[in-house]
Amino acid sequence: KKGNVVLSYAIDQKRxxxxxxxARKLYLMDVFISYESNKKIIKQGLSVIESGESRLYPYKDILTPIVGYVKKYEENEYTKIGGVKGIERFYEEKLKPIQDGLIKGYRDIGGNIVLNKEAIVKRRIDGFNIHLNISMLLQKNLENILDIYKKRLKAKEIIAAIMESRTGKIIAIASTNRFNPKKIRKKDYKSLNASIIEYSFEPGSVMKPITFALLLENSLITPYDIVRTYKGRFKLGKKIITDEHKKEWMSAENVIVYSSNIGIAQLAQKLSHIQFFQGLKKFGFSKKSGIDLPYEHSGSIPPLSKLKSMTYKATVGYGYGMKATFMQLLKAYNVFNNNGKDVTPKIANYISLxxxxxxxxxxxxxxxVISISTAATLNKILTKVVEKGTATAAKVEGVTLGGKTGTAHIATRGKYVKRYNSSFFGFANDEKNRYTIGVTVIEPKKVYFASQTAVPIFKEIVELLIDQEYLVPNID
Incomplete structure (x- = not known):
C-alpha cells in the first residue's frame, strides 16, 4: 500500500x-518497491523522524472525564494530537501549538543534526495554557467521597459539582467513573462521556421548586395557601398520584418542604400552558447550560400543546415527562441562591502564554429569571427542607443550607422499572460565600431514596468545604 505507516511513536536514540x-542496508538490497507519481519514480523506505507531540497527565484519573482526552494523527510526516472530549476538545484551538518547532539539516557520523547555514531552524511556539477554577485538592477529596458512596450504595455512577453562586465558577466537578487519559483501556469506554452534561434523565421532585417559583412569579399562589392532599392518594384522570407523607391538608410551602406530589400536581394546574412552557425555558430547560464542555445535551420538555393537558402539567410539575441534565439543574437551582439571576457555569478561568x-x-x-422576592421566598422554603423536611440528614451547624430531594423512576422502553436516580440540589452559604451544590446518584442498588443517598453525600461535601475553609461556620 502506498503512503506512510507509523510503526512506533517512542524509540530511543540508540534504536x-x-x-x-x-534502512540503509535494506535500501541497498533493493527491498523497498518504487512507484511512479506525477511522472516521477518514488521509492519510500524506512524513515526515522524526530517528530511528534504528546500529552502528559500527571494527575492521572483526577478530573476525568471532564479533562477529556486526545488522539494522535499524522500531518506532513509529523505526529500531532487533537482533542476528542472534555476540556481538551472544547479548548483545542487555544491549546494547539501556534507554530511547530523544526530543526532540519544534515547529520554527522554520530547522528546529530549539523547546525550550519543550510540547516533550517524554527522556534517552537506553544499554544495557550488553560487555567481552571478548580482546586485539585478539593477535587481529589470530592472524588474520594463519591468513590466511597459508590461502593456503599452499589451505584452505577455518582456525579457532583460545586459552583460559586455569584460568578458561575465551577470549583469542583466530579464523577466516580474515571480513567487515565494516557492509557485508555476497553473497560474505560463507558467512562469517556461526561454524564454531568451528556446524560439526560427525568429529574423527579427536584423540579417542584421550579414549578413553585413559576406559580409565585405569576402571582397564582402564596406560600400560605392551603392545599388538600387527600391523605396521600389522589386520582387525576386515569392516573393515581401518591405521597409518602400522608396528610389531608398542607400549606403550599409544605408541599415543597415535605415533597407532596399531590400538592404540586394540583398547584401546577393554575399555570397556563404558556406560562409553564415559557417559565421552564427561562430557567434553562431544553437549552444548553453554556458550560465550557463539548457535546452538551439539551434535555427536553413537552411541546406547548401538551402542557394544556392536566396530566402533563401534573407530571412535569413533579419532574416526570421531561428530561434534564445535571448541569441544567445546577444552573436552575443557582437562581434561588443568586437573587433570581442565572449565571453561566465555567470551568476555565483564564488562558496564558x-x-x-x-x-x-x-x-x-x-x-x-425570577424576581428578587420570589428567589428569597424559595431560598427560605428550601432551608426549611433541610431544617424539618425531607433533607434533615444534610444539617451542618453554623452554615445556611437549603435544597430539594428528588427520587425518580427510570423508564426503559416506555415503562418505569425498579431502577432509580436520586438527586439533591441546593446551596451552602456563610456570611461571605455562597455555593450551589448538586449530587446525583445514578441507579443505587441498596437504598434509593434521595434522603438516604444524595443527601448524606451533600452533607459530606459541605463539611469538606468547611474543612478546606471555603465556608466559615458561624458558631455562637
Missing part, C-alpha cells in the same frame, strides 16, 4: 541509529 542503519502573559476568556452576563 533510532540502528533503524537508520537497517508561556511568557506568562494572561488573557481573559469571554464573559457571559447574567440575566434575571
Amino acid at each position: 533510532a541509529n540502528l533503524l537508520r542503519e537497517l 508561556e511568557s506568562g502573559k494572561q488573557f481573559a476568556l469571554p464573559r457571559f452576563f447574567s440575566k434575571r
Whole structure:
C-alpha cells in the first residue's frame, strides 16, 4: 500500500541509529518497491523522524472525564494530537501549538543534526495554557467521597459539582467513573462521556421548586395557601398520584418542604400552558447550560400543546415527562441562591502564554429569571427542607443550607422499572460565600431514596468545604 505507516511513536536514540542503519542496508538490497507519481519514480523506505507531540497527565484519573482526552494523527510526516472530549476538545484551538518547532539539516557520523547555514531552524511556539477554577485538592477529596458512596450504595455512577453562586465558577466537578487519559483501556469506554452534561434523565421532585417559583412569579399562589392532599392518594384522570407523607391538608410551602406530589400536581394546574412552557425555558430547560464542555445535551420538555393537558402539567410539575441534565439543574437551582439571576457555569478561568502573559476568556452576563422576592421566598422554603423536611440528614451547624430531594423512576422502553436516580440540589452559604451544590446518584442498588443517598453525600461535601475553609461556620 502506498503512503506512510507509523510503526512506533517512542524509540530511543540508540534504536533510532540502528533503524537508520537497517534502512540503509535494506535500501541497498533493493527491498523497498518504487512507484511512479506525477511522472516521477518514488521509492519510500524506512524513515526515522524526530517528530511528534504528546500529552502528559500527571494527575492521572483526577478530573476525568471532564479533562477529556486526545488522539494522535499524522500531518506532513509529523505526529500531532487533537482533542476528542472534555476540556481538551472544547479548548483545542487555544491549546494547539501556534507554530511547530523544526530543526532540519544534515547529520554527522554520530547522528546529530549539523547546525550550519543550510540547516533550517524554527522556534517552537506553544499554544495557550488553560487555567481552571478548580482546586485539585478539593477535587481529589470530592472524588474520594463519591468513590466511597459508590461502593456503599452499589451505584452505577455518582456525579457532583460545586459552583460559586455569584460568578458561575465551577470549583469542583466530579464523577466516580474515571480513567487515565494516557492509557485508555476497553473497560474505560463507558467512562469517556461526561454524564454531568451528556446524560439526560427525568429529574423527579427536584423540579417542584421550579414549578413553585413559576406559580409565585405569576402571582397564582402564596406560600400560605392551603392545599388538600387527600391523605396521600389522589386520582387525576386515569392516573393515581401518591405521597409518602400522608396528610389531608398542607400549606403550599409544605408541599415543597415535605415533597407532596399531590400538592404540586394540583398547584401546577393554575399555570397556563404558556406560562409553564415559557417559565421552564427561562430557567434553562431544553437549552444548553453554556458550560465550557463539548457535546452538551439539551434535555427536553413537552411541546406547548401538551402542557394544556392536566396530566402533563401534573407530571412535569413533579419532574416526570421531561428530561434534564445535571448541569441544567445546577444552573436552575443557582437562581434561588443568586437573587433570581442565572449565571453561566465555567470551568476555565483564564488562558496564558508561556511568557506568562494572561488573557481573559469571554464573559457571559447574567440575566434575571425570577424576581428578587420570589428567589428569597424559595431560598427560605428550601432551608426549611433541610431544617424539618425531607433533607434533615444534610444539617451542618453554623452554615445556611437549603435544597430539594428528588427520587425518580427510570423508564426503559416506555415503562418505569425498579431502577432509580436520586438527586439533591441546593446551596451552602456563610456570611461571605455562597455555593450551589448538586449530587446525583445514578441507579443505587441498596437504598434509593434521595434522603438516604444524595443527601448524606451533600452533607459530606459541605463539611469538606468547611474543612478546606471555603465556608466559615458561624458558631455562637
